Amino acid sequence: MSKKWEFLYLSQEDCIKAGGTDMSGAMKAAERSFFLHGKGDFIQPGKPVIRWGGPETEETIGRIMSMPSWLGGEQYSEELEKRGLIGIVNTAGIKFIPARPSNPQKYGRPRSSALFIIVDPDTLIPACVMDGAIVSAMRTGAAAGVAAKYLANPDSKIFGLVGASVQGRAQLMGMKKAIPSLEICKVYDINKKTAVKFAKEMRDCSQMEIEVAKSAEIALGEADVISTATIASTPYIKAEWYKEGVFHAESSFWDTYTDALRVMDLIFVDDWFQVKHHGVDVSWRAVRDGVIEESRITGNLGEVVVGIKKGRTDKKQRILFNPIGLAIHDLSEAHRVYENAKQMGIGKKIKLYRDPNAWLKKIHF
Numbered sequence: 275m276s277k278k279w280e281f282l283y284l285s286q287e288d289c290i291k292a293g294g295t296d297m298s299g300a301m302k303a304a305e306r307s308f309f310l311h312g313k314g315d316f317i318q319p320g321k322p323v324i325r326w327g328g329p330e331t332e333e334t335i336g337r338i339m340s341m342p343s344w345l346g347g348e349q350y351s352e353e354l355e356k357r358g359l360i361g362i363v364n365t366a367g368i369k370f371i372p373a374r375p376s377n378p379q380k381y382g383r384p385r386s387s388a389l390f391i392i393v394d395p396d397t398l399i400p401a402c403v404m405d406g407a408i409v410s411a412m413r414t415g416a417a418a419g420v421a422a423k424y425l426a427n428p429d430s431k432i433f434g435l436v437g438a439s440v441q442g443r444a445q446l447m448g449m450k451k452a453i454p455s456l457e458i459c460k461v462y463d464i465n466k467k468t469a470v471k472f473a474k475e476m477r478d479c480s481q482m483e484i485e486v487a488k489s490a491e492i493a494l495g496e497a498d499v500i501s502t503a504t505i506a507s508t509p510y511i512k513a514e515w516y517k518e519g520v521f522h523a524e525s526s527f528w529d530t531y532t533d534a535l536r537v538m539d540l541i542f543v544d545d546w547f548q549v550k551h552h553g554v555d556v557s558w559r560a561v562r563d564g565v566i567e568e569s570r571i572t573g574n575l576g577e578v579v580v581g582i583k584k585g586r587t588d589k590k591q592r593i594l595f596n597p598i599g600l601a602i603h604d605l606s607e608a609h610r611v612y613e614n615a616k617q618m619g620i621g622k623k624i625k626l627y628r629d630p631n632a633w634l635k636k637i638h639f
């Protein structure tokens with residue numbers, strides 16, 4: 275048997291060719307990881323974060339996160355198939371994601387960039403190294419979309435969005451896929467040019483009317499479904515902005531005042547352990563600061579997906595989904611793109627070694 279080992283390298287362009295920007299596929303991958311989370315068929319340690327200062331500096335100075343996980347599925351393969359959720363994963367991977375908020379303005383580079391490694395399930399040797407930025411953005415929009423599918427009113431018409439950059443785009447596509455009745459997106463960004471560009475570029479692909487709002491309050495005040503995806507480091511969303519029946523996915527961290535959570539009938543997260551561990555999300559800060567009781571956190575969305583907990587039971591309920599972002603979502607989505615790439619013959623094979631022991635004879639002073 276040959277001793278050489280090759281892994282597949284997928285650039286951003288390769289990921290696009292392999293379906294990385296397909297929101298329908300990303301939603302299936304996200305629902306698969308929510309489902310397996312609800313079943314407990316995953317391993318996901320608390321993610322290490324390098325941050326320069328306290329949690330609030332993530333949005334001003336930056337951070338680096340490493341997000342390892344293992345995701346199963348073997349024992350649920352029939353149910354996954356019945357639900358149309360792609361298939362099993364049964365392997366592990368890690369996302370390495372540094373983010374520098376000043377990048378767009380200072381260097382014309384994205385705030386965050388990422389690499390993802392997937393291992394061979396038998397040997398645990400890296401089998402794929404791929405761009406992780408597309409996976410990361412798509413799985414975040416898809417996670418919010420899956421949450422909307424389970425928690426928003428299905429006849430919602432108005433989508434209010436604050437933050438019109440990378441995540442804003444993924445949020446729009448995830449929400450429209452989940453709630454096809456959405457007709458209008460009212461978008462606000464602190465940088466008006468960003469919002470105008472967003473409106474121009476997203477109209478056709480989202481099949482929605484897009485209005486640039488003059489303020490966050492105007493964007494959100496009449497919304498049935500809300501997404502916030504900014505790098506705000508001080509809150510601006512007040513309780514009185516939420517109309518009856520609203521569903522709000524807060525994927526960024528500081529947009530909403532903690533006391534606005536008091537008007538929420540239900541508060542779901544993606545994983546309460548991870549939310550507490552990271553210590554930034556508004557749901558955690560509201561509990562930590564005694565604004566709401568911990569018992570007001572209704573649960574993890576996976577529990578709704580598998581049917582252990584109820585989601586929306588009344589049209590009038592105001593519901594918050596506050597995800598910190600899970601490594602298993604990255605893994606599920608990266609695995610989907612990797613499997614597509616293998617089937618389609620996309621990517622470049624790169625040699626890890628010809629002989630894994632050759633270097634041992636080369637050690638020298």
Ligand SMILES: NC(=O)c1ccc[n+]([C@@H]2O[C@H](COP(=O)([O-])OP(=O)(O)OC[C@H]3O[C@@H](n4cnc5c(N)ncnc54)[C@H](O)[C@@H]3O)[C@@H](O)[C@H]2O)c1
Pocket residue numbers: 333375385386410411414436437438439440441442462463464465468490503504505506507524525526527597598599600
């Ligand atoms: N929870 C998750 O799973 C998850 C995953 C990925 C990213 N995120 C978070 O989503 C956020 C957005 O990510 P991105 O990649 O789009 O960032 P980005 O830096 O590309 O864009 C942020 C946008 O927010 C706008 N903005 C900043 N402050 C604002 C304010 N007060 N009001 C309105 N707009 C404001 C900026 O002008 C910019 O257009 C980040 O906080 C990131 O950490 C969360």
